[in-house]
Amino acid sequence: xxxxxxxxxxxxxxxxxxxxxxxxxxxxxxxxxxxxxxxxxxxxxxxxxxxxxxxxxxxxxxxxxxxxxxxxxxxxxxxxxxxxxxxxxxxxxxxxxxxxxxxxxxxxxxxxxxxxxxxxxxxxxxxxxxxxxxxxxxxxxxxxxxxxxxxxxxxxxxxxxxxxxxxxxxxxxxxxxxxxxxxxxxxxxxxxxxxxxxxxxxxxxxxxxxxxxxxxxxxxxxxxxxxxxxxxxxxxxxxxxxxxxxxxxxxxxxxxxxxxxxxxxxxxxxxxxxxx
Numbered sequence: 001x002x003x004x005x006x007x008x009x010x011x012x013x014x015x016x017x018x019x020x021x022x023x024x025x026x027x028x029x030x031x032x033x034x035x036x037x038x039x040x041x042x043x044x045x046x047x048x049x050x051x052x053x054x055x056x057x058x059x060x061x062x063x064x065x066x067x068x069x070x071x072x073x074x075x076x077x078x079x080x081x082x083x084x085x086x087x088x089x090x091x092x093x094x095x096x097x098x099x100x101x102x103x104x105x106x107x108x109x110x111x112x113x114x115x116x117x118x119x120x121x122x123x124x125x126x127x128x129x130x131x132x133x134x135x136x137x138x139x140x141x142x143x144x145x146x147x148x149x150x151x152x153x154x155x156x157x158x159x160x161x162x163x164x165x166x167x168x169x170x171x172x173x174x175x176x177x178x179x180x181x182x183x184x185x186x187x188x189x190x191x192x193x194x195x196x197x198x199x200x201x202x203x204x205x206x207x208x209x210x211x212x213x214x215x216x217x218x219x220x221x222x223x224x225x226x227x228x229x230x231x232x233x234x235x236x237x238x239x240x241x242x243x244x245x246x247x248x249x250x251x252x253x254x255x256x257x258x259x260x261x262x263x264x265x266x267x268x269x270x271x272x273x274x275x276x
Contacts, residue, residue, distance in 0.1 A: 140178075
């Protein structure tokens with residue numbers, strides 16, 4: 001009986017310790033996330049509201065099939081310029097830090113070092129934005145994770161989720177201005193399948209854009225993504241000149257994403273609609 005009582009006391013102490021550890025862990029998570037938000041000059045609720053609703057649902061992974069490039073419009077090589085010269089270049093489009101983090105987080109959820117490379121898959125989502133009526137520049141304000149890979153490429157499997165996202169986008173007084181998907185470790189381009197998707201978007205709205213991200217190109221010198229439009233007549237694609245809306249040091253982006261990963265313990269900060 002004495003031993004049993006000692007065991008119960010020890011068990012009780014361990015239970016209290018576990019509770020204290022969990023509370024400390026949650027406090028640290030929140031403090032770290034607050035630091036990230038402050039560093040990026042974001043509104044406090046932009047990240048934390050969705051983070052607080054993270055679920056632990058696991059997703060299945062299917063092997064990915066590598067895609068090949070299709071002919072592209074001729075693009076002049078970019079020359080290195082200093083920051084002042086870069087700012088003089090007219091931007092055709094701007095994208096928010098919030099959208100960048102959501103897209104990169106979604107891409108890494110299904111293609112990271114904890115997953116066998118042959119099981120990496122693409123992800124897909126919607127882009128929401130608005131047009132500056134003074135100069136016609138498109139501003140991508142937000143991104144909506146919608147799905148992940150199939151046998152060939154990522155697609156939105158349940159269009160009821162598309163309708164849900166559409167309503168959420170309207171609540172923000174934004175509109176669907178394009179789509180994004182990932183090419184984990186094999187570069188940014190539009191495949192023939194991607195061109196088919198982009199064609200459908202541009203037929204709905206001729207200024208629709210396609211963002212392609214390769215999270216393994218985020219190396220401190222590159223954001224890891226390009227934003228494209230297509231010439232439907234010649235069936236070629238070309239990149240747009242974009243700028244980042246908000247405070248983001250590209251050199252710090254790899255560290256920010258690495259910093260976010262242990263906080264969320266392998267679970268994406270932002271969820272697809274099927275996971276909510």
